[in-house]
Amino acid sequence: MANKVFIDGEVGTTGLQIRERLLRRDDIRLISLPEAQRKDRAARLEAFAQADVSILCLPDAAVHEVAPDLKAMGARVIDASTAHRVDPDWVFGFPEMAAGQRDAIRTAKRVSNPGCWSTCAIALIRPLVAAGLIDPAHPPAISGVSGYTGGGKSMIEEFDSGKVEGSFLYGAAQSHKHLPEIRLHGLLKRAPVFVPSVGQYAQGMAVAVAMDLNRDGIAAAEDALRSAYAGEAFVAVVPASVDQPRVMPQRLNGTNRLELSVHGNPETGAATLVAVLDNLGKGASGAAVQNLNIMLGIEEGRGL
Numbered sequence: 001m002a003n004k005v006f007i008d009g010e011v012g013t014t015g016l017q018i019r020e021r022l023l024r025r026d027d028i029r030l031i032s033l034p035e036a037q038r039k040d041r042a043a044r045l046e047a048f049a050q051a052d053v054s055i056l057c058l059p060d061a062a063v064h065e066v067a068p069d070l071k072a073m074g075a076r077v078i079d080a081s082t083a084h085r086v087d088p089d090w091v092f093g094f095p096e097m098a099a100g101q102r103d104a105i106r107t108a109k110r111v112s113n114p115g116c117w118s119t120c121a122i123a124l125i126r127p128l129v130a131a132g133l134i135d136p137a138h139p140p141a142i143s144g145v146s147g148y149t150g151g152g153k154s155m156i157e158e159f160d161s162g163k164v165e166g167s168f169l170y171g172a173a174q175s176h177k178h179l180p181e182i183r184l185h186g187l188l189k190r191a192p193v194f195v196p197s198v199g200q201y202a203q204g205m206a207v208a209v210a211m212d213l214n215r216d217g218i219a220a221a222e223d224a225l226r227s228a229y230a231g232e233a234f235v236a237v238v239p240a241s242v243d244q245p246r247v248m249p250q251r252l253n254g255t256n257r258l259e260l261s262v263h264g265n266p267e268t269g270a271a272t273l274v275a276v277l278d279n280l281g282k283g284a285s286g287a288a289v290q291n292l293n294i295m296l297g298i299e300e301g302r303g304l
C-alpha cells in the first residue's frame with residue numbers, strides 16, 4: 001500500500017520540488033489541499049493526522065505555530081525550515097553526518113532537514129574536527145556562492161523582476177541563520193566567520209573553508225573526508241582536478257549529490273576545502289526525500 005505524504009507549503013520553492021519528485025512515484029500518495037484551504041489550520045491538522053509522514057516547507061514562524069500540535073498528535077514530520085535544527089527534540093536530517101545518524105532518522109518522529117550552506121560546511125568541518133585537524137575553539141572561515149533560488153520566492157522575485165542585478169555578499173554582521181547548526185553539528189566551540197554570497201544565476205552552490213595546513217595536513221584532511229564518507233551514495237570526495245581551475249557551483253544541479261574536494265599549496269600551507277551541491281537538491285528537497293525514504297524504510301535513493 002502507498003505511503004501517505006502531506007507537504008505543507010507545497011506551492012513554495014522547496015515544496016514544489018519535493019512534490020515533483022514524489023509525484024513520479026507509485027509508492028507514495030500525496031495528500032493535497034485545495035488552494036482555498038492551503039493555509040487553513042483545521043484542514044492542515046486533518047492532513048497531518050492522515051499522513052504517514054508530513055513535510056513542512058514553510059517559513060519558520062508558520063512552523064513554530066504548528067509544531068506543538070504536531071508533537072501532541074505524535075505525527076511523523078520532516079521540517080525543511082531553520083526552526084528546529086539545533087533543537088534536541090528533533091533529529092538532524094543529515095544521514096551521512098555521523099555513525100548512527102541514519103538509524104536515528106529511521107526511527108524518529110521529528111526530523112529537521114539541514115540548511116544548504118550548513119550541509120556543505122558541516123560535511124567539510126566535522127570530520128576534520130574529529131581527526132584533530134581543526135581546533136574547535138578556532139574554526140576556519142567559510143565563504144561561498146549560491147544561486148538565488150536559495151532565498152525562496154521573495155528572492156526569486158527580486159532577481160526575476162530585475163530589482164536586483166548582479167551578485168552580492170551578505171551575512172557580514174555574522175548572524176547568518178545557519179551559524180548555530182554549523183557550530184553544533186560541526187562540533188565547534190564557537191561559530192566560524194561565514195561570508196556567503198548570491199550569484200546572478202538560479203541554482204547551485206559552492207562553499208569554501210579556508211584552512212592553514214602543511215603538506216601532510218592537506219593529505220590528512222583528504223583522508224579524513226574520504227574515510228568519513230566511504231560507501232555513501234550521495235556524498236563523495238572527488239579529485240581536486242574536478243574543481244580546478246574553477247569551482248562551478250551549478251555542476252551538480254538536478255542531482256542529490258554533495259561533492260567535496262581538498263586543495264592547497266604545500267609551499268605555503270594555505271588550503272581550501274570545497275563543497276558543491278544543488279541548493280534545491282541535497283541542499284533542500286533532495287535531502288527531504290532522502291530522509292522521507294529512510295523514515296519509511298524505503299530504499300534511500302528512490303526517486304533521487
Ligand SMILES: NC(=O)C1=CN([C@@H]2O[C@H](COP(=O)(O)OP(=O)(O)OC[C@H]3O[C@@H](n4cnc5c(N)ncnc54)[C@H](OP(=O)(O)O)[C@@H]3O)[C@@H](O)[C@H]2O)C=CC1
Nearest residue numbers: 009011012013014039057058059062080081150152153284
Ligand atoms: N529555497 C531554498 O533553497 C531552501 C529553503 N529552505 C527552507 O524551506 C522553507 C520553505 O522555503 P522556500 O520553499 O524557499 O519558501 P517559499 O517562500 O518559496 O515557500 C513557502 C511557502 O509556504 C507557504 N506558507 C506561508 N505561511 C503558511 C501558512 N501559515 N500555512 C501554509 N502555508 C504557508 C507560502 O505561501 P504563499 O505562496 O502564499 O506565500 C509559500 O508557498 C523555509 O523555511 C526555508 O528556510 C530550506 C532549504 C533550502
Ligand SMILES: CC(=O)N[C@@H](CCC(=O)OP(=O)(O)O)C(=O)O
Nearest residue numbers: 080082115116117146150151198
Ligand atoms: C541564497 C540564500 O539566501 N540562501 C538562504 C539559505 C537557504 C537555505 O538553506 O535555507 P534554509 O535555512 O532556509 O533552509 C540564506 O542564506 O538565508
